[in-house]
Amino acid sequence: MRKKRVETAVVIENRAIAENIFRMKLKCPWIAARTRPGQFLGIKVNDAGTDPLLRIPLGIHRAENGYVYLLYKTVGLATGMLKAKEKGDDLDVMGPLGNGFSVGKALTMGSRAILVAGGYGVSPLYSLAETLMNNKVKVTIFIGARDKLGIVCDKELKKLGAAVQITTDDGSCGLRGCVTDAVSKYLRRQKSESRKGIKVFACGPEPMLKAVAGLADELGIPAEVSLDEYMACGVGACRGCAVKTVNGVKLACTDGPVFDARDVIWE
Amino acid sequence: MSLAINIAGVKFENPIWAASGTFGTGEEFLDFVDLDKIGAVVTKTVTLEARVGNPAPRIVETASGMLNSIGLENKGIDHCVKETIPFLRKYRTKIVVSIAGNGLSDYTECARRLSGKNAPDMIEINLSCPNVTHKGAKHALFAQDGALTGEIVRAVKRETDIPSITKLTPNVTDITEIAIAAEKAGTDALALVNTYFGMAIDSGTGKPVLGRVTGGLSGPAIKPMALKAVYDVYKKVKVPIIGIGGIMTAECAVEFMLAGARAIQVGTANFVDPRSTMKILQGVEAHLGEKGIKDINELTGKAHG
Numbered sequence: 245m246r247k248k249r250v251e252t253a254v255v256i257e258n259r260a261i262a263e264n265i266f267r268m269k270l271k272c273p274w275i276a277a278r279t280r281p282g283q284f285l286g287i288k289v290n291d292a293g294t295d296p297l298l299r300i301p302l303g304i305h306r307a308e309n310g311y312v313y314l315l316y317k318t319v320g321l322a323t324g325m326l327k328a329k330e331k332g333d334d335l336d337v338m339g340p341l342g343n344g345f346s347v348g349k350a351l352t353m354g355s356r357a358i359l360v361a362g363g364y365g366v367s368p369l370y371s372l373a374e375t376l377m378n379n380k381v382k383v384t385i386f387i388g389a390r391d392k393l394g395i396v397c398d399k400e401l402k403k404l405g406a407a408v409q410i411t412t413d414d415g416s417c418g419l420r421g422c423v424t425d426a427v428s429k430y431l432r433r434q435k436s437e438s439r440k441g442i443k444v445f446a447c448g449p450e451p452m453l454k455a456v457a458g459l460a461d462e463l464g465i466p467a468e469v470s471l472d473e474y475m476a477c478g479v480g481a482c483r484g485c486a487v488k489t490v491n492g493v494k495l496a497c498t499d500g501p502v503f504d505a506r507d508v509i510w511e
Numbered sequence: 512m513s514l515a516i517n518i519a520g521v522k523f524e525n526p527i528w529a530a531s532g533t534f535g536t537g538e539e540f541l542d543f544v545d546l547d548k549i550g551a552v553v554t555k556t557v558t559l560e561a562r563v564g565n566p567a568p569r570i571v572e573t574a575s576g577m578l579n580s581i582g583l584e585n586k587g588i589d590h591c592v593k594e595t596i597p598f599l600r601k602y603r604t605k606i607v608v609s610i611a612g613n614g615l616s617d618y619t620e621c622a623r624r625l626s627g628k629n630a631p632d633m634i635e636i637n638l639s640c641p642n643v644t645h646k647g648a649k650h651a652l653f654a655q656d657g658a659l660t661g662e663i664v665r666a667v668k669r670e671t672d673i674p675s676i677t678k679l680t681p682n683v684t685d686i687t688e689i690a691i692a693a694e695k696a697g698t699d700a701l702a703l704v705n706t707y708f709g710m711a712i713d714s715g716t717g718k719p720v721l722g723r724v725t726g727g728l729s730g731p732a733i734k735p736m737a738l739k740a741v742y743d744v745y746k747k748v749k750v751p752i753i754g755i756g757g758i759m760t761a762e763c764a765v766e767f768m769l770a771g772a773r774a775i776q777v778g779t780a781n782f783v784d785p786r787s788t789m790k791i792l793q794g795v796e797a798h799l800g801e802k803g804i805k806d807i808n809e810l811t812g813k814a815h816g
Contacts, residue, residue, distance in 0.1 A: 246542050250786060288783065294575040294731040294759070298782055338785065474570040476577060476782040479542075481535035483555070483584045484570030493563050493584060498539075511567075 248339055248479070251275050255333045256311065258326075263393040265364050266327055267305070268314045275339045279307035281372040282344035282470055282502045285314070286478040288336040289325040296322040299338060301475045301497070303368040303447070312337075315367035315396065341478050342501045345445055345468055347375050355441040359385040359406075360427050360456050362448020366397045368470060369447055373406050384409065386430070388423025388452070392416040423448075424455040431463055439465060444505075446470070457505035467505035471496050512799055513806045514792075516550070516773055518751045519674035519699035521632050523605050525550040526774035526807060527764065527792040530755055531609040531635060531678075532556060532581065533778040536595045537602075543785035546602035548792065553776060554595055556609040556637045559617045561587040565642060566722030571711045576732030576757070577779060578709050580642040580723040583611055588621045596629040607676065609635040613645055618663050622670040634673050636698070638663060639680035639705035641727040654680040654705075657692035664696035674699040676753060681733075682708050686740050687747040694748045702753040702776065703744060704737045730779040731757045738770050745771025745812055759783070761794020768807070769814035 253272035261267045275285070286299035300322045306313040318327050329335060345368075357376050359369045366387050373383045383406040389395050390413045401408050410418025411426045419426055431439065444467035446456040453469040460467035473485035473496040480498035487494045488509040494500065514525035528551040534540060537552040546552065564584025571578050585591075591608060599606045608631040610621040618636060625631060638654035650656045653663060654677075664677055677693040679686060681704035690701055706727025711720040719725075737756020745752055754772030758764055759780045767775045780787035799807060 248542050250543065250784065296572060297575055297730055297779075298572050298577060336784075474568045476570045476579070476779075477533070477539070477785070478782075479535075479539045479785060481539040481555075482533060482570065482579070482782060483564060483581050484579060486564060486567045486569055486584070488567075 247278070248341060249274060250336060250338045253312070253335045253337045255329045255331055255335055257331060258329050261315075262396045264318045265394070265396055266316055266318065268316070268326070268329070270312045270314070270335060270337065271310060272312050272337055273310035275337065276307040276310050276312050279304050279312065279340040280344035281347060281375050282368050283340040283342045284501060285312070286338040286341055287326065289322045291334075291336060296325070298476055299478060300326075301341070301478060303470070303501070304340065304371070305367040306371045306374070315364050317364050338478060341497060343499065345372050345470075345502050347372065347379070355443065356382045356384070358427065358431070358442055358444045359383060360423060360444065360446040360448065360452070361385060361387045362423060362452040363389045363394045364396055365448030367447070369445060370397050370401060372445055373401060373404055377404060377406065383407070384430070386411065386423050386427050388412070388426070388448070390414065424452055424459065427456065428459050431459065431465065439463060443467070454510045457508060457510065460505050468502050469505045469508065470501045471503060471508070472501070512796070512804075514796065516808060518773060519633070521605060521674060523550040523774065524603065525792060526768070527788055527795065528553055528607070528753070528774055528776045529781060529788050530776035530778035531637065533781045537599055537604070540781070540785055544789055546599070546604045549604050549788045550774060551605040551607050551632070552599055553607040553609050553635055554591065555585055556583055556611045556640065557585045557588050557591045557621065558583055558611055559588055559620055561585060561590070568720060568722055571720045571726070573709070573711055573728065574732060576728050576730030577782075578711055578721060578726035578728055579706070580721045580726035582642045582723065583640055588624050592624055592627065592629050596631055600629075605633070606631040607633045607635050609637050609678070611637040611640055611643070615663055615666050619666045619670045622667045622673070626671045626673060630673055633676055633699075634667065634671070635676045635678050635702060636664060636667055637678045637705070639678050641680070641682065641706055641708055641725070642723060652680050652682065654678070654689055655683050657689050660689055661692045661696035664693050664698045668697045676700040676702045678702040678705055680705045681736060681740050687743050690744040690748050694750050698750060700751045700753060700773070701744065701748065702755060704733070704740050704756050707733055707736070729757065731759055733757045734763060738766060741767055741772050742770040742814065745815065758791070759787070761791050761798055764791050764795050765798050765810060768810040769812070771812045771815070773808070773811050
């Protein structure tokens with residue numbers, strides 16, 4: 245049975261929700277029906293020329309009722325072209341790709357999940373939070389950014405019923421400081437007994453993921469991290485998105501993008 | 512209308528193949544491609560022993576192209592014989608196994624191990640991977656040295672009855688000299704071109720982007736150069752040429768055949784659209800229909816007048 249395909253999605257909405265951060269709603273029923281939290285799409289933003297050439301990997305924010313939502317930051321040529329898509333435009337998307345977070349394993353009723361987001365890395369953690377809460381898992385999410393303009397999805401997550409903690413480098417929103425310091429303080433405050441039911445999920449820049457992995461390892465808490473690597477094919481053929489792990493070289497596109505934090509060998 | 516081609520006695524249903532290193536074993540593309548339909552799958556290059564490849568980043572996009580420095584990450588020849596070939600045998604596509612090594616004996620040993628019960632239809636001798644180094648060699652790549660190219664081709668030919676394709680690098684002063692050397696040594700066909708040496712530097716960090724600093728450039732950016740290489744080599748050799756280099760569309764495929772290719776390989780296009788091989792095949796078929804061409808072999812070399 246087919247697990248992924250190329251689907252011509254239709255842009256339903258594409259608008260800025262923060263500085264340089266956009267939310268796109270796509271109608272793509274086949275992919276939406278098969279998506280798990282933490283999976284991603286390979287998006288061909290250029291339908292006329294060869295520059296940019298490759299698909300861009302973008303994490304799926306939410307998938308429901310035939311729609312897929314994306315959050316993306318405009319950082320270059322390809323995301324710039326994505327920003328220019330308008331309601332009614334076709335978009336060539338491939339997916340769902342990757343493994344996603346392991347929501348079923350190790351999380352049972354009454355256990356707790358600590359989610360850690362760096363900026364728009366909150367994107368896949370939203371649907372993860374939703375799924376976990378449907379499974380009666382208590383969710384606390386830490387969202388960090390440089391300033392308040394980089395904080396997104398906090399209101400939606402509060403609406404879901406998750407406990408939301410915000411940190412910004414300049415203190416313009418939430419606590420002043422680094423998100424990993426806030427997570428560290430929080431976890432260290434927990435009695436060792438209550439730490440046992442905790443699992444950490446993180447998505448954001450690599451230094452943040454590395455810090456989260458180190459912290460989880462030190463405290464003996466299981467953690468999963470979603471990695472972002474240069475990618476070409478998205479299906480495990482080119483072996484471009486190599487990730488060094490204790491189990492050998494793995495691929496972000498098919499073995500990941502979500503990895504057990506203990507397995508990753510950080511550079 | 513006939514799309515069938517014959518290279519060294521091996522009959523391919525059509526000349527649209529998937530290029531080595533861009534198609535995995537074919538299994539990665541099962542959701543997108545009908546392996547009964549494409550002419551051949553050239554496997555990701557295998558070496559005698561498994562290799563872990565180069566440090567990340569291994570991929571970076573450049574203007575109308577991409578650089579890679581994968582470094583021949585693979586599970587080794589025995590895995591290929593045990594798993595990859597039996598997997599591909601379930602389909603009608605022909606199987607070409609790409610091999611590489613540190614020296615002559617690696618190539619002959621790979622050829623020997625491929626010559627058992629699970630033999631492929633052809634062997635592609637990859638003498639042109641830009642992302643590995645060979646200790647003590649005069650040149651970075653075997654295919655930069657005509658004499659060494661000839662030696663390896665001859666040794667592989669002595670070792671096995673499986674017909675062979677020699678894959679050449681464009682990173683030479685005159686690719687026709689190397690092509691002639693491979694032909695004299697008895698290769699059954701030539702595949703050209705492998706990627707062009709290139710690099711990318713991040714102006715922000717001030718450092719090279721790729722983990723191994725340099726890589727191989729592929730994609731539409733190299734097409735005109737690859738096309739010329741095929742055109743030039745066609746004038747100098749008799750063995751069939753398999754054209755590779757930035758083939759994205761059926762038109763590109765036809766152009767390579769007109770330049771002298773008997774078959775073509777689709778590489779980087781597989782990353783842009785995993786259905787590229789199928790689309791190109793359909794497009795080439797439509798082209799023949801429009802032009803009233805009954806046999807695809809008529810296209811080969813036609814641009815030479």
